[in-house]
Structures are given as structure tokens and as C-alpha cells.
Amino acid sequence: MKGYVQIYTGNGKGKTTASLGLAIRAAGAGLKVYIVQFLKKGDYSEIKALSRFDNIMVEQYGLGKFVKGKPSDEDIAAGAAGYLKLCELLKENKHDVVIAEEANVAVMCNLISEEELLALIDMKPENVELVITGRGATDKVIEKADLVTEMKEIKHYYRKGVAARVGIEK
Helix, strand or coil, X not given: CCCCEEEEECCCCCHHHHHHHHHHHHHHCCCCEEEEEEXXXXXXXXXXXXXXXXXXXXXXXXXXXXXXXXXXXXXXHHHHHHHHHHHHHHHHCCCCEEEEECHHHHHHCCCCCHHHHHHHHHHCCCCCEEEEECCCCCHHHHHHCCEEEECCCCCCHHHHCCCCCCCCCC
């Protein structure tokens, strides 16, 4: 089966949810899925749920905090490690679906470069579905992708002070 490059971007809720839904669908079909999460670290509800699948692997490459301003050396090292993992996964070609979660944000925060993200797309084997999530996808990344979905915020209860809820947003 031919694999494509999918992008889920925009300022609305649902990018991670869409990619995880795809991961579960792929796993249900017997496909092997690997998820690399940039910027995240911790016991998110999706990690617990996905651990029940033998054919979905998740690794986190973040410090568990927001990157504001200039990233720390530790932030950059975590981003570089996540990028190297993605390169390894694509070169090994042992997974049917590879998800680079928050990779667009990693570019925005200068943890990886736009050129590195474009290089990932170029190194994708023909049979691998590569999914890249996160707000702020660049024009060049969008141009290289086969499918781009923009989540647009119309209204969000976060604006009324509702914190992220376990099982819904985290």
C-alpha cells in the first residue's frame, strides 16, 4: 500500500486526537504504528490507552513544559533526539504509520529546523504513512504534504478559564 504525508495543523483542538484516531484505526487493521511526541513528557491519558496495543509504540521527547522564548539546551537536545528517532524509524522501514506529533511546534520553537522536517518527508519510504501534527505548519511543509487538515478554533471553553481535563484534553 502506498503511504502518504498527512498534516494536521491549525489553532483549533483536535490535531492530536485525529492522529491518535488514525493510529488506533491502523492498529485495528494490523498495521504497526510508532508515535514520536515532541515537547511532551508525562503520563497523558493517551499513553495509558495506547499501551494496551501491541502494535503501537509511543516515545516522548520533551521536558514536560512549555518552551517560551529561546529554548534551553535541554529542550534542543530533546528535540534533536526525537528527530533522530524519526530518521531511524523511517530508515528502518519497520512501521506502517509514523506519527511526528507536535513536530510543527518543534519547528516553531526552534527545536528542529524546517529543513529537517522537510528532510523527514523526503526520506519517507514509499509504503509508510507519515503524519505530522501541531499548529504552525510552514508553507513549505504544507506544499510537500499530500493531505493537509487545518483545525480552526471557532469557540473554545479554554477562553473562559476551563483548564485541560483528564481524559478530554490530557
